[in-house]
Amino acid sequence: MKRIFALFLCLCLLAGALIACAVKGPDSAEDTTTANTNGENTTANADTKGNGTSDDTEHGDVTDAASTDREDITTPSDPADDENAALKAALRAEFLKAADEVIVNEDSVTFKDATSTDGSTLTIKKNPGKVLNLYASFTTLWYEAGGSVIGCIGGNSSKELYQEYIGRDITADAGMTVVATSSSGKKWDVETVIALNPDLIICSTAMSGYSTIEKPAKAAGIPVIAVSYDDFSDYLKWFKVFCNLSGHAELWDSIAMKSLEDVINVLCEIPDENAPRVFSMFASAKDLQANTSATVVGGMVTAMKAKNIVDDWDNASGAERLEINLETVFAANPDIIIIQCHAGTDAAKAQVEEIYGNNPVWQSLNAVKNGKVFYLEKTLFHNKPNSRFAEAYEKLAEILYPDAAFSFKNEK
Secondary structure, eight states, rough: OOOHHHHHHHHHHHHHHHHHHHOOOSOOHOOOOOOOOHOOHHHHHHHHHTTTOOOOOHHHHHHHHHHHHHHHHHOOOOOOHHHHHHHHHHHHHHHHHTTGEEEEOOOEEEOOOOOOOOOOOOOSSOOOOSSSESSSSOOOOOOHTTTTOOOOSSSHHHHHHHHHHHHSGGGGGOOEEESSSSGGGGOHHHHHHHTOOOEEEESGGGHHHHHHHHHHHHHTOOEEEOOOOSSSSHHHHHHHHHHHHHTTHHHHHIIIHHHHHHHHHHHTTOSOOOOEEEEEEEEEEEEEEEEEETSHHHHHHHHHOOEEEGGGSSSOOSSSSEOOHHHHHHHHOOOOEEEEESHHHHHHHHHHHHHHOOOOHHHHHSSHHEEEEEEEOOHHHHHHTTTTTTHHHHHHHHHHHHTTOOHHHOOO
């Protein structure tokens, strides 16, 4: 996301240069006036040499010549249009960088997964018959890409995800095996997983998932994909991998590329003025943390030209989330506070009220006093990756720039 913001800055400088050149042009208006005053071959002089007569033939000849000249002149493009096209192209290239590295072969797909730290790739055959997905968020993405599974993770939070994004609780599907009630590999029954004899296992490197299943799966000759996910670019990459593996490559254009264009359109409408200072928080199940721009939500804030105040904090370790010091927050005094909700809006509100409700420093923040504290919808900003990124970008754009005349508002 920081790369996306850098592109914005570079393109804004380029746009300024383009506009300046277009306004002045290759010859200035002053130069043209001088030429018309002193020159001998202007249209005005030609009319004067005709002694002011209105001979139809002479005027006709002059008009035809002028028309011919005008037909040969190419109308200059609007610098604003050039700027917008350049920005869209740059954003498109940046977002698709990871997806473009995916190689789709006739009967297989080659790509890098979370274990490819040395640059190595993984090749998986298309149309695996029996797929086991051991991370709920990636299960919903696999279904969105046209796939299905014989085994998955259960538990209340997973069931909510399935209902929201697949349209049903797949744990109740006939023949479905619920291998565990948690995505944590430490709680899996590995023997049950291997006994299902899947053609492919999809899991995450988080929560000891991959480290738990890697060796047993390899010993059984079962290929494993270790999925890592950070942002919208990763969503596009994994959707490309999944839809080609599932045999539904057509979904790349109808779902992923449509989502990409919608996101780009939102970013291209972000104003250059009145960028707010934003404090992005994460309400986890246990505590409150601050989102840097390395997180999904923090990166979205930065991509929208707003100032993420957390990026100015000491962060020698390069952590994605930091502990909150209200005195540090007060020093920046953000215009807007956004809160990403792990367990839902109500739970996050209760958590914030319990920790900061009676804290005078919190109450003195401009964002709190002005009613600019926003709790982000869990299904849009926490349950990722999925094709609802454009909705999330639109919602955040309205929060950060409430007075902007976004075109997507008219489409709703």
